[in-house]
Amino acid sequence: MRKQITALFLTGIACASVSTSAEEHPVVSGPSTSSELVAEITDADRILFDAVFNNCDLDASQDLVTDDFEFYHDKWGKNADSGAEFLSSVADMCEGRQSGRNVKARRELVADSVKIYPLNNFGAIQIGTHKFYGLPEGKEPVLRETGQFTHVWQKVSGKWKLARVLSYDHKPAQGASE
Template sequence: MRKLLLAAVLPFSALAQDAPINLTPGAAPASQEIVATLAEKDRLLFDAAFGCKVDVLKTLVADDLEFFHDKHGLSMTSGAQFVQAIADGCKRQEAGTDFRARRELVAGSMTVHMIGAYGAMQMGTHRFYALRTGQPDQLTETGKFIDLWKREGDDWKLARVISYDHVLAPQPK
């Protein structure tokens, strides 16, 4: 049965990659250096997005970024569109229409897996908080994410985002 399955899958996997087929089980584990690099990229990304640092954000995303959200489906199809959406949200915050927010990565939830020569997949759980002047930060929701980071030379660019399993936090009465 295993030989039959390999015979059926191998031709399709060869189409999906330019590199030779590797039949060794499992992918190469992410090195501690890559894990640390992506943890820092993750921190910079959310600091830029929620801190309205649009110029920094532009340096972190790939031109062909795609963003999938469990509530909205395919939401964005380019890095420019993503950056513009963040910039628009910052304008709404300045106008007082939207509240400021922060994101917190749940400690110990992040994992990183190599995706061949393309890059790495980062997964984890995060919490989002509303920030209102004179009030404690208020948890608004939790969610999970899968981020695909593309390696471009010595740099990493966010290329794909799957944001899912969002659960609204109970609101105080």
């Protein structure tokens, strides 16, 4: 059941990403946040959403989340207990896209909403607001909802991996059906 709920979440609102950079979306951070950390986390975010949601690149996705990855969502509770469980849901979502069962979508960061803070000897916290657009075949993108996120990134052997996700305060766009 949890796998199905995670697949519904991935399918319904967060199936793709817009390319972003620190220049396109200025980041507000604490005084101990270096510009190097901001650039690294911004890039890791873009790579993750591009591989997992935009391109359904399952090979690239394997190395983007930690083994002990956890995902919490305000509508559905705890969605993933491990990286493997999350990636299984991603594979199901991608299969659904190919079969026409799932609609493509795009995730877009809201300018000036992202904040990044270092976590000493571990990684970083990234918080912000994002929008989710449905991408119906042959039609213009449709804003479906906005939400808040908190990501905990861990640097593992020099590579950034997403370790924890809190996805909350989801609000449907005006006129959007849930």
